[in-house]
Amino acid sequence: MQSTRGIMKIVRAPAAVTAWSDRLRREGVTIGFVPTMGALHDGHRSLIRAARLACDALVVSIFVNPTQFGPQEDLAKYPRPIARDRALCRAEGVDICFEPTAAAMYPPGFQTIVSVPGIARRWEGEARPHHFAGVATVVTKLFGIVRPHIALFGQKDFQQAALVRRLVTDLNLGVEIAVQPTVREPDGLAMSSRNVYLSADQRAAAPLLYRSLQAGAAAIRRGVREGSAVERVMADVVRREASVTVEYLAVCDPVTLEPLTAVDRRAVLLGSVRLGSVRLIDNLLVTVGVKR
Amino acid sequence: MQSTRGIMKIVRAPAAVTAWSDRLRREGVTIGFVPTMGALHDGHRSLIRAARLACDALVVSIFVNPTQFGPQEDLAKYPRPIARDRALCRAEGVDICFEPTAAAMYPPGFQTIVSVPGIARRWEGEARPHHFAGVATVVTKLFGIVRPHIALFGQKDFQQAALVRRLVTDLNLGVEIAVQPTVREPDGLAMSSRNVYLSADQRAAAPLLYRSLQAGAAAIRRGVREGSAVERVMADVVRREASVTVEYLAVCDPVTLEPLTAVDRRAVLLGSVRLGSVRLIDNLLVTVGVKR
Incomplete structure (x- = not known):
């Protein structure tokens, strides 16, 4: 060579x-x-x-x-x-x-x-x-x-x-x-070139997206299997903060990205929120039956 | 090697x-x-x-x-x-x-x-x-x-x-x-895997497409420069034979395939006709100012 x-x-x-x-x-x-x-x-x-x-x-x-x-x-x-x-x-x-x-x-x-x-x-x-x-x-x-x-x-x-x-x-x-794997700030916010657009207040609220995905993953680990139930758990976390608007929070097949009615093997939790004019996205892969 | x-x-x-x-x-x-x-x-x-x-x-x-x-x-x-x-x-x-x-x-x-x-x-x-x-x-x-x-x-x-x-x-x-370059039968019909679909009568009429393109090219060589005039010349040839229907006969730019209002450099004459249920296509490249 x-x-x-x-x-x-x-x-x-x-x-x-x-x-x-x-x-x-x-x-x-x-x-x-x-x-x-x-x-x-x-x-x-x-x-x-x-x-x-x-x-x-x-x-x-x-x-x-x-x-x-x-x-x-x-x-x-x-x-x-x-x-x-x-x-x-x-x-x-x-x-x-x-x-x-x-x-x-x-x-x-x-x-x-x-x-x-x-x-x-x-x-x-x-x-x-x-x-x-x-x-x-x-x-x-x-x-x-x-x-x-x-x-x-x-x-x-x-x-x-x-x-x-x-x-x-x-x-x-x-x-x-x-x-x-996604690289994160210490508070969990996924690194992104667009994070520089966030004001100080927005930056403080931004990790909520990752926390909502974590809550969804925790629900699945607790045994929740219905896609819509997991989505409610995720949405409840974001609702706590008025400055953050949900674009979508979904439980999907990791290959087709179609929404899952029931979580039975691998799933990806996909999320997007808006803080003012800034859109953030994040996701978590979950495998049912395997402890993380 | x-x-x-x-x-x-x-x-x-x-x-x-x-x-x-x-x-x-x-x-x-x-x-x-x-x-x-x-x-x-x-x-x-x-x-x-x-x-x-x-x-x-x-x-x-x-x-x-x-x-x-x-x-x-x-x-x-x-x-x-x-x-x-x-x-x-x-x-x-x-x-x-x-x-x-x-x-x-x-x-x-x-x-x-x-x-x-x-x-x-x-x-x-x-x-x-x-x-x-x-x-x-x-x-x-x-x-x-x-x-x-x-x-x-x-x-x-x-x-x-x-x-x-x-x-x-x-x-x-x-x-x-x-x-x-297109390879042709002795009577000018462009070779195509679909020529086998032609009946004997259709096969006899099929070279008309090439003759119409040749007539268009001859018109350009005679000095006709208006795209629509060249198209009329081509259509007149096909009209002689009732069993042949024109799908399109057009004078186009050879790169973009957009129709040319005026033929001023290179052009492609594109043609398609139908004989019964069989569609045939053919084309001729023409360069203005260059004798063939």
């Missing part, structure tokens, strides 16, 4: 990343990939470290993908601390920091759309109508450009990870998808 | 083709690919021969893709002369004849769709509403399975070839698309 360690390259041209990847693949090098929108936090750091351990060569992409934002969403104000992001990547041993422009990703005439209608239908897909087509399309493109053996995603965006698994299987993309 | 020439393998498992392709790619072998629905004729043979010349290793797929047929279309009766198809492939030096089952291509839970809405909107897309999403999805899958360097398509399915070019660019699939 020809080592590329030590000097991180910042690459903007998709074709240059593909050429690098093709060369390494011919040499038998295993390529890991962590796609991000930048504003990297400890959640991303954990993905990058896991990839670094699992692979010989490592690409992180930083691309705030316009097609996955709705017209009323935060594309313009999405945080872009690029110098800090690059420093984090460098410190974690990333080989290529891929920073394509929107013009290179979506040149004139671009029109192809990848959609995963079943998984995208509910939850985040309902709140954000074109979001998941944007995600599915950009992930397909990034996989085509980077040609990784393994790509890592955070469990925090559970529906996104399920969608990526589905599309990789359905389109025979041949990329192994590894999902890493 | 490890030669695989001489013994054609018939492979049904997608993973086996991918493993073969990955191994050859690591050895620097160039892989060519001709996707087909079987019922191979001299048009396919010309694609296979061109691929054989351009590449070290050659895969032909034979898969009558159900998702590109409409509910009223000819999926069940589509010709499937598999022994003859294999013999043709063998004679032409194909290395892998890939014959996946529908169950392997579309297992339970399958749901991802690739669409190319701009190019798919008109012409064949109008007549066959889900056809091109079926084509775009299966081509993306086949490229993921086979991982060819070059894939060859016939010009006869002009809109399909334009769509494949577009999706390969848009999704960064990294496959070179080569389009080969």
Whole structure:
């Protein structure tokens, strides 16, 4: 193996990343990939470290993908601390920091759309109508450009990870998808680049989402099996705080993301709440009959 | 290069083709690919021969893709002369004849769709509403399975070839698309697996489509520049024969397939006619200012 360690390259041209990847693949090098929108936090750091351990060569992409934002969403104000992001990547041993422009990703005439209608239908897909087509399309493109053996995603965006698994299987993309556990603040709030939008009061109330998911998981461990009963337990926790509005709190099949009437094997508790104009999401996996 | 020439393998498992392709790619072998629905004729043979010349290793797929047929279309009766198809492939030096089952291509839970809405909107897309999403999805899958360097398509399915070019660019699939000229019967009828559906009378009338396209091209060479005037010339030819119904006869941009008001550089004449229940398509490329 020809080592590329030590000097991180910042690459903007998709074709240059593909050429690098093709060369390494011919040499038998295993390529890991962590796609991000930048504003990297400890959640991303954990993905990058896991990839670094699992692979010989490592690409992180930083691309705030316009097609996955709705017209009323935060594309313009999405945080872009690029110098800090690059420093984090460098410190974690990333080989290529891929920073394509929107013009290179979506040149004139671009029109192809990848959609995963079943998984995208509910939850985040309902709140954000074109979001998941944007995600599915950009992930397909990034996989085509980077040609990784393994790509890592955070469990925090559970529906996104399920969608990526589905599309990789359905389109025979041949990329192994590894999902890493959610990294949390000490009070339980899932790390997210959007947490910076929270005011001090909102930040103090935000861990309620995770506590409501924990209450749902505890109910299942106590023997509650009816999906709607678990959902009531979760909703009761959030109701204590007037500044927090429930978008959804649901008990779902972890593969299809369809709501479960009865919890009988594995389930995912999916939640989204709003604090002012900030939407937060989180989730917990639960396996019935196995003590945690 | 490890030669695989001489013994054609018939492979049904997608993973086996991918493993073969990955191994050859690591050895620097160039892989060519001709996707087909079987019922191979001299048009396919010309694609296979061109691929054989351009590449070290050659895969032909034979898969009558159900998702590109409409509910009223000819999926069940589509010709499937598999022994003859294999013999043709063998004679032409194909290395892998890939014959996946529908169950392997579309297992339970399958749901991802690739669409190319701009190019798919008109012409064949109008007549066959889900056809091109079926084509775009299966081509993306086949490229993921086979991982060819070059894939060859016939010009006869002009809109399909334009769509494949577009999706390969848009999704960064990294496959070179080569389009080969239409192969015709001595009387000008474009070769097609569906020509077997024609009765003797219909077969005798069928070359009218090509003659109408030739009349349109001749009009352009004579200096006619208005798209609608060229279309009238083409329609006048077909009108002579009562048993032939025009579906469309259009002068279009060869990349976007949008109709041209004025012919000023390159144009494609696209045509479709119906003879009884049989639909035929054909096309001619015209470059203004260049004598043919």
